[in-house]
Amino acid sequence: MIAANLLEARALARRDPRTAATLLAETDFVLAASERVVITGPSGSGKSVLLRALALLDPLDGGQLLWHGRSVERRAIPRFRRSVAYVRQRPALVEGTVEDNLRYPYSLRAYRDLRFDRDGAARLARAAGRGEHFLDKRASDLSGGEAQVTALIRVLQLAPEVLLLDEPTASLDPDTVRAIEALVDDWFIADRSGRASIWVSHDPAQAARVGQRHLQMRAGRLTAPEGDAA
Template sequence: MTSASPLVAATDIARRDPQHGRWLLHPASLALHGGERLSITGPSGSGKSVFLRALALLDPLDGGHVEWHGKRVARAAIPRYRRSIAYIRQRPALLDGTVEDNLRYPFTLRAYRDLQFERERVASLALQAGRDNDFLDRRASELSGGEAQIAALIRVLQLDPEVLLLDEPTASLDPASSHAIEGLIGAWFDAGTARDTARASVWVSHDPAQAERMSERHLSMQAGVLDEAPLISLDRERATR
């Protein structure tokens, strides 16, 4: 069930290439409600990552605006907005040190000083992802690509964001790691539902089958243009492969 008013609403947000002036993202609008799981598919270079970063207000907009809980996000509110609207990129960077060092790092930042690190909680999240008890003690430099992505996802989930913007989080990962990450996202949604907490996600994927598993609403992107597309199109795309 989705909430009546959107958590996040983008109105005609747009991005240009700062060097050449061409449109990377043509004016795009989106309303994302609590309880909604959305996917975006499209070819490489079509602007999917550009759109997610613009929606997360990580890059300056060349047009349009973003509203959060019905209010336009002012410059001073961007740090709080980014705390709640979390962008998770493909192959995220980890710091030197252990997995636990990486999970503790956000709590050293001003935006999260009101929260406390809970080792039992992150250990439980790691267990949900099929990681052993020693996972938190492992060196980040020793992790496989899938394990590094799991650590990065736990680092975000422990902060209880309202919205996850997932930029191909399982690309180039083995099936077991991909399944673990999908499971973590599913558990995060279920936990929000159990606590009656509004949560939503946008999952960018090249895999139509995964997009269908991880969403109830589908958008497609071509040459920087965002379009609504029915989920049935994913079945057709698979059938033609």
């Protein structure tokens, strides 16, 4: 059974480990099944800090994160990461080709039951507007936008339940931006049982397209935008 709340943050907090300055003030937040949340806010306000905290990528300095209503034990973290996928703002790629990068997760223990589907990956690349030989390109030769596309495909092919998208289209041209938005739409449509996303964007027009619920981050605090009842 799928709990209605996929993620629930209770008083989640992060501090700068060196100066103890607040990076994320105590934050309550719920991501319900099928929800599309969009977060905007100035540079340095804590959007990435929040997403990384929700992905359990950094140690928390307070609060609790519930996944399907339960806290995540250490041994459940690989399973959690498989369900709740964070797409980094600055993609980290391994050496080799794009295909090597797309194959990489399948070499990890958490994905041992899955097999790389080259045709499926090529289809995603085409849908993202990449040409025939994209999978054969060297990762070190990729443009910033192409690296973002690669990182997103690497996650999408694994069919996570929650996508935490940290400015996934920041270095892309408008056509590719639309193609990426369509890819994420396809991911939603492929399983209507409850997939949900949080999309961080600086572009208000994109925020309107990709989010139903809009939140703002300001100086480490997550709020509903002014004039918004939500």
